[in-house]
Amino acid sequence: MAQVSVWAGNLQVLKYYYCFPEVKQNYLGFCKKGNSGSGLGLDFGRALHSGLTEVFKNFGEEIVSKGKHIEKVCLLKEGIGRDNISDFITNLIKPYLLKYTEEFAKSYLSSTYCKIFKVDKVSFDYDRGVWLPKEYYLPAFNNDYVLLTPANLLVRDEIWINRTDMLNNFERFSIAIPDEVLRMQVNEYFIQVLGEDKPTKKNRENAATETIRRFPVLIDHYIRNQEDREKEALARSLSDVHGVKQVFIEQLLDLIDQLVSDTDFYSVKAKTSYEEAMERVLYLKHVIENCDGYRYFYDGDKPIHRESDLHIMYRLACCNTISDTNAEVNNGRGPVDFKLSQGSKDATLVEFKMARTLKRNLEKQVDVYKNANGNPPAIKAIVFFTDEEMEKVYKILNDLGLTGKPGIVVIDARKNNKIQASKA
Structure with missing residues (x-):
């Protein structure tokens, strides 16, 4: 460890030993932009080095706790969150995941779908101080390998520690x-x-x-x-993973089937990006409000509680568009959820918002909607799940003078709601 402490002053050495790329082959699927992330940079490397060499010199020889927890070395550094820990743990257990996937591939997959890959940074040679590669027989997709992960290792939100x-x-x-x-x-x-x-x-x-x-x-x-409280952690993780499967796989497929069979959602022949975007949002509103489509946005009795989940569902459902569709586009005023465009002179921004974040978001964009003549350059789709949220939404719109303005679409996703709220 003393040798590494000396090395830490050298940025290249720090990067080599402490900074890792995101293991994008371990793609578990429901993100807004794709599976290529920035990985673990120098901030993480410095935090890890500091934790191991200065604060937690007894790491691995704890007396109070029952076992070893790599999360420990990052608990004092602000900004080292779940994504960093997830990337680090995936790199740390990569040999296990590679072996697990190889055994699965050999047992259950046709050789048509597999190849031998040489994978970097699989093991560390302590005598020479270098990372070593190794070859594995793995599933292949788009000329790259795929890593599988046992479901009992998955968490959705913050890690337990x-x-x-x-x-x-x-x-x-x-x-x-x-x-x-x-x-x-x-x-x-x-x-x-x-x-x-x-x-x-x-x-x-x-x-x-x-x-x-x-x-x-x-x-x-x-x-x-x-x-x-480890049993509580396991129960929560299993529940979260089941909820993801329920909402993003089973229910989303049902929603897509309904959009195909009951509407023209996937055959819109609009002339402009705004017309296409608005028609899609209105079709989605119709299915949710009038065709019991609200149920696809619930995990049991609980509505989805994150805007990011709503964005992902819309993106997965909103395929086969005439317009070029991009997520998380920054137009200079901060990132927006979606941008539909048909060339440089025809673009429409689409944002999905929930009641709890609505006022702060709308206050910054009031003029966009108040001054719009005909088609505004943006569509704001606002979803509410309870009576209280409905009252909050309409109060905000009335207070800001936006009720009935073009580009504002309110979607009522309350359960068992038979009488529709007035449309904005």
Whole structure:
């Protein structure tokens, strides 16, 4: 480790040992832009090096926690989130995933769909200090290999051990430390750093961070607390993965079947990108409101709760367009969900919004809709799932003077709603 500490001043060496590309062959599917990410850059490399060489010198020899958790080395660095950890873990267990996929391919797949690939950075030669490649027999797609992942390794949202959860629950797990002397020292230091009668949430997070830096063993106590609730973590992960399968595979296929059989969604012959985009949104609105299509946007009794899920569903359903369709386009005012275009002079932006983020988003774009004559350059599709959300949506539109304006489409996705709300 001392040798690596010396090397860390050299950026090229730091990149070689601590920075990894995203393993795009481990593509699990429901993203907005594709499976090629930026990977793990220098910020992550520095955080990992610092964690291993300065703060957690006993990494792998913990006494408090039951096992080893690689997430531990990234808990003190702000900005190292689930995507970084996911990329890092995938690189770390790549030999396991390669072997798992190879065994599956040999047992179940025709040789027509498989090839031998030479995969980089599979193992590390500690004597020579270099990464080594290895050949595997793997499924092939678009001249690249595919990596399979066991379902019980998947999570959807934050990993079970994460910085946000640690800071939010700092006071809960810190008062449960068995060592009475340490518990008292931690409490006194935390209060000293906090130093305010009515601290804000941010103040508490900063104080918790400083206290954990002062007493790194607190991270082991946090991890032990999470380990004691591992059954809850497994149950949540299984539920999340089942929900993804239910919504994005089974229900989305049903929605597409209904769009094919009941509407002209996939045969729009519009003259402009705006006409095509608007017709598609209106067809989707019709299916959701009048043909029980709302049910495709629920996981059991719970509506989808992330706008990104709504965007993904629209993108997967909105194929076979005349217009060129791109996701997450930045037009200079921040990224928008979709851009449909038919040449440089004909482009329409489409955004799907939920009630909880609507006001902040619309306030910045009021003039776009108020001053539009005929076809505005953007379409805002607003989806609500409850009576409370409906009231909020129409109040916001009325307050901003946008009710009935071109380009504003309100979609009622309430369950068992027989009487339709007035259309905006």
